[in-house]
Amino acid sequence: MESTFRTENLSVFYGKYEAVKNISLDFPDQSVTALIGPSGCGKSTFLRSLNRMNDEISQATIKGKIWIEGQDINAPDTDVIKLRQKIGMVWQKPNPFYKSIYENIAFGPKYHGIKNKSMLDEIVESSLRKAALWDEVKDRLKQSALSLSGGQQQRLCIARALSVNPGILLLDEPASALDPVSTSKVEELIIELKRELSIVIVTHNMQQAARISDYTAYFYLGTLMEHGDTELIFTNPVNATTQEYISGRFG
Amino acid sequence: MKAKTIDKIATTIIVVFSLLIVAVLVGLLAFILVRGLSHVNWSFLTSVPQTIKAGGGIGPQLFNSLFLLVLTLIITIPLGLGAGIYMAEYAKPGRFTDAVRLVVEVLSSFPSIVVGLFGLLLIVNTFGFGFSLFSGALVLTIFNLPLIVRITEQAFRSVPKEQKEAGLALGLSKWKIITSVLFPVAIPSIVTGTVLASGRVFGEAAALLFTAGMSTPRLDFSDWNPLSPTSPINPFRPAETLAVHIWKINSEGLAPDAAEIAAGASAVLVILVLIFNLFARWFGNVLYKALTASKRTG
Numbered sequence: 001m002e003s004t005f006r007t008e009n010l011s012v013f014y015g016k017y018e019a020v021k022n023i024s025l026d027f028p029d030q031s032v033t034a035l036i037g038p039s040g041c042g043k044s045t046f047l048r049s050l051n052r053m054n055d056e057i058s059q060a061t062i063k064g065k066i067w068i069e070g071q072d073i074n075a076p077d078t079d080v081i082k083l084r085q086k087i088g089m090v091w092q093k094p095n096p097f098y099k100s101i102y103e104n105i106a107f108g109p110k111y112h113g114i115k116n117k118s119m120l121d122e123i124v125e126s127s128l129r130k131a132a133l134w135d136e137v138k139d140r141l142k143q144s145a146l147s148l149s150g151g152q153q154q155r156l157c158i159a160r161a162l163s164v165n166p167g168i169l170l171l172d173e174p175a176s177a178l179d180p181v182s183t184s185k186v187e188e189l190i191i192e193l194k195r196e197l198s199i200v201i202v203t204h205n206m207q208q209a210a211r212i213s214d215y216t217a218y219f220y221l222g223t224l225m226e227h228g229d230t231e232l233i234f235t236n237p238v239n240a241t242t243q244e245y246i247s248g249r250f251g
Numbered sequence: 252m253k254a255k256t257i258d259k260i261a262t263t264i265i266v267v268f269s270l271l272i273v274a275v276l277v278g279l280l281a282f283i284l285v286r287g288l289s290h291v292n293w294s295f296l297t298s299v300p301q302t303i304k305a306g307g308g309i310g311p312q313l314f315n316s317l318f319l320l321v322l323t324l325i326i327t328i329p330l331g332l333g334a335g336i337y338m339a340e341y342a343k344p345g346r347f348t349d350a351v352r353l354v355v356e357v358l359s360s361f362p363s364i365v366v367g368l369f370g371l372l373l374i375v376n377t378f379g380f381g382f383s384l385f386s387g388a389l390v391l392t393i394f395n396l397p398l399i400v401r402i403t404e405q406a407f408r409s410v411p412k413e414q415k416e417a418g419l420a421l422g423l424s425k426w427k428i429i430t431s432v433l434f435p436v437a438i439p440s441i442v443t444g445t446v447l448a449s450g451r452v453f454g455e456a457a458a459l460l461f462t463a464g465m466s467t468p469r470l471d472f473s474d475w476n477p478l479s480p481t482s483p484i485n486p487f488r489p490a491e492t493l494a495v496h497i498w499k500i501n502s503e504g505l506a507p508d509a510a511e512i513a514a515g516a517s518a519v520l521v522i523l524v525l526i527f528n529l530f531a532r533w534f535g536n537v538l539y540k541a542l543t544a545s546k547r548t549g
Binding site: 051053056058081082083084085087088089091093095096097098099100103107108111112142143144145146157160161163164 | 343411413414415416417418419420421422423424427431432435436542543544545
């Protein structure tokens with residue numbers, strides 16, 4: 001069965017340089033797909049193309065298709081604003097808005113038309129609960145989001161992404177700037193969230209990929225070298241370079 | 252020479268230079284204030300100038316300076332913010348943006364007397380606005396626009412790009428991101444730019460001689476109809492500002508106490524600039540805190 005979220009012969013160019021080469025990948029619902037590979041292998045570029053973040057880079061062009069719920073997201077009639085509502089994204093560096101904790105979460109839903117105060121309160125609470133942050137911040141919702149620790153800020157960013165009820169969550173090394181305790185919190189959170197979402201995560205941490213993902217895709221020089229069940233890839237990779245990379249001998 | 256010795260010498264030189272600058276500033280301020288403040292009192296601040304008698308004040312000029320500032324900012328801030336935001340967020344790099352940037356920088360380096368004459372020919376005569384606050388405000392806009400455009404552009408560019416990406420990923424429109432995500436973060440820098448621009452409004456004399464004029468009609472402070480010729484808030488009346496007044500009485504003042512009046516007016520001008528600085532910074536902080544829920548000062 002084909003997933004509702006997949007890429008088909010996707011290539012991404014920066015000018016003439018082909019950063020991502022002809023990649024077809026499926027992202028099954030309610031599962032975590034990890035993208036691994038050495039720096040510069042195109043995995044972040046690939047991830048950014050999934051919610052059209054590369055639109056911001058003027059020389060970036062795309063060939064091939066990205067399908068989300070039967071829609072080619074690069075088709076000219078696509079409403080990017082509606083599209084991005086369906087796809088949450090969290091980056092390596094926590095980037096809360098320079099606003100209160102409450103406003104960080106309520107901002108998106110408010111913009112998308114929810115004006116009712118009690119409804120907003122509910123969204124803020126449920127998003128923060130889903131991101132396992134509610135108990136730590138419920139008494140200081142009016143304070144600046146920048147007063148939180150790095151790990152809390154990152155969970156706030158996850159809560160913010162969840163506030164508009166996306167079906168897909170894109171994570172670009174979400175734990176690589178965090179301490180071990182915060183990292184394990186974020187990992188638990190990802191495992192929890194996949195019950196509702198399809199998650200794609202870029203990570204440099206092999207143990208993390210092994211711990212939290214169901215499927216793993218290994219990228220090298222813009223090419224998809226190997227893709228399959230995480231367990232298989234980590235125990236019995238087909239490709240020799242995959243073997244070398246995950247065992248840490250290269251990369 | 253050992254690296255440590257070189258380091259010591261360099262540090263000493265830098266400290267001496269810094270102290271020198273502070274000393275010049277303090278000396279200048281002290282000189283102006285000591286010379287001028289003894290002459291400043293309530294009636295000096297509120298009464299009208301005298302042509303040949305002693306005891307004239309600077310009331311209308313003080314009011315004119317403040318009113319001209321307000322008028323100028325009303326024109327400059329929307330234009331400057333708009334152009335700055337365009338340059339930072341919309342303009343694609345290329346010949347056109349390079350040309351805009353060049354024009355903006357050339358504008359800011361024009362000699363003010365030349366711009367004043369240009370204002371006289373075009374705004375005062377051709378457009379027929381006459382010697383008026385409005386003409387003066389337009390000419391000051393020519394000076395201030397470049398500064399505000401550049402500072403706005405830089406303020407928006409220096410907001411971390413992750414902020415913008417976060418907004419995009421939430422499905423916000425570009426305009427919403429600019430107004431609600433980037434602008435609050437950019438406020439402190441924009442306020443600094445506005446303060447710098449305002450300093451120029453208070454201090455400019457040459458360009459105003461030919462545009463706002465060197466005289467003030469007898470003002471009736473109970474008349475608040477902006478179209479009445481004697482109303483203080485009529486933007487189309489001539490208005491001598493404090494800086495122009497200082498220049499005028501210093502060069503052609505006939506009153507026996509002209510020197511004291513010039514000194515007093517200078518002290519008032521300096522204090523005015525200081526007060527405005529502090530006020531603008533305070534206002535910027537309040538705005539920043541309100542929009543970002545932050546306790547820190549920008």
